[in-house]
Amino acid sequence: MSVSNVKPDVTSDPLVQSWLNEFLKPKTKRNYTYAARLFFKTVDMSPSEFVALSQREIKQTILDFQKKLKDQGVSDGMVSVSTIAMRSFLTSQDVTIKFRRNQLVTGEVDKSSHVFSNGDLRLLFEIGGAFEKALLATACSQGWEISMFLDQRRDKVQRRIDHADQNGERFIFFMDRREKTGADRLCVLNPLAVECLKKYLAVRVDDDPRLFPITADGVQKMLYRLAKDANLKTAGSLRFHNIRKWLMSRLSRCQFNEFQIKFIMGKSIGISDGVYLQTLQNEIEEKYPIVYNDYLNICWKPNISGGGGQQVFNVEEIKRIKDMLEAFEAGKLKWVE
DSSP, X not given: OOGGGSOOOGGGSHHHHHHHTTOOXXXXXXXXXXXXXXXXXXXXXXXHHHHTSOHXXXXXXXXXXXXXXXXXXXXXXXXXXXXXXXXXXXXXXXXXOOOOTTSSOOOOOXXXXXXXXXXXXXXXXXXXXXXXXXXXXXXXXXXXXXXXXXXXXXXXXXXXXXXXXXXXXXXXXXXXXXXXXOOEEEEEEOHHHHHHHHHHHHTOOSOOOBSSOOOHHHHHXXXXXXXXXXXXXXXXXXXXXXXXXXXXXXXXXXXXXXXXXHHXXXXXXXXXXXXXXXXXXXXXXXXXXXXXXXXXXXXXXXOOOSTTOOOOOOHXXXXXXXXXXXXXXXXXXXXXX
């Protein structure tokens, strides 16, 4: 891609800069900055082109944007914040658009989507190929929002894996900054994610710079396809964002404290608290490997003996045993004492 074809960051646009400067609270400015980037990237037009539309066209553009995010599985809260931000932007340009009641999504708590369990994620993982396994394992390890997850660069991840191999490290920890909140976060690639990424990258033959060359809509369709193939019984719609919720829940269950969880998930930690959290990264890096298999490894299936426990088999093992039993019944195989 030539430099002339690279679109500048929308926040450098004079119209957007002037609008953002109206806000004094850093959190509001961060949220609206993120919403502006998301909106203008999704509708594929510049702020000046958007403002130049007729009122009817502006209204339809916002409704189309809202529908596209909903189809991609974006949470109602994020959709609502984004549309509110764009209406605020329009107001700053002396443009007022009215919508009928219930035309716009409100940021209500999501109560209808499926809540992933370890077993659910394992089923989806086992039914997938190299690409799906790498994507799911990485998503469960990082817990990132879909936009930044899909913005990851292939070469950066490859270099981190190569460096970890060279140093004999099973867990990869690195710092990143979450775009939505502007907060620093400690990112983790656990052994399952590293293993799956290695296998996946080894069979990549294209030159696409993205780690996962797929759209948010494509990820949503992938989840539904895997669920169907795995015969997963769901209690609601499948959303990529709920993998992030799963990770937060698991971190809490294995006794990470509030600040440690916020640091991993990229949630803001107050400056006054941050002064006392200089050892936070070391604490997480020490504890994470200890609790990993019991709480954070979606493929961990301990061999429980005695006490009424049972061995848990994966899909391939179940098929192998089934084929063996059918062969015995057909007389093609015999027991050897």
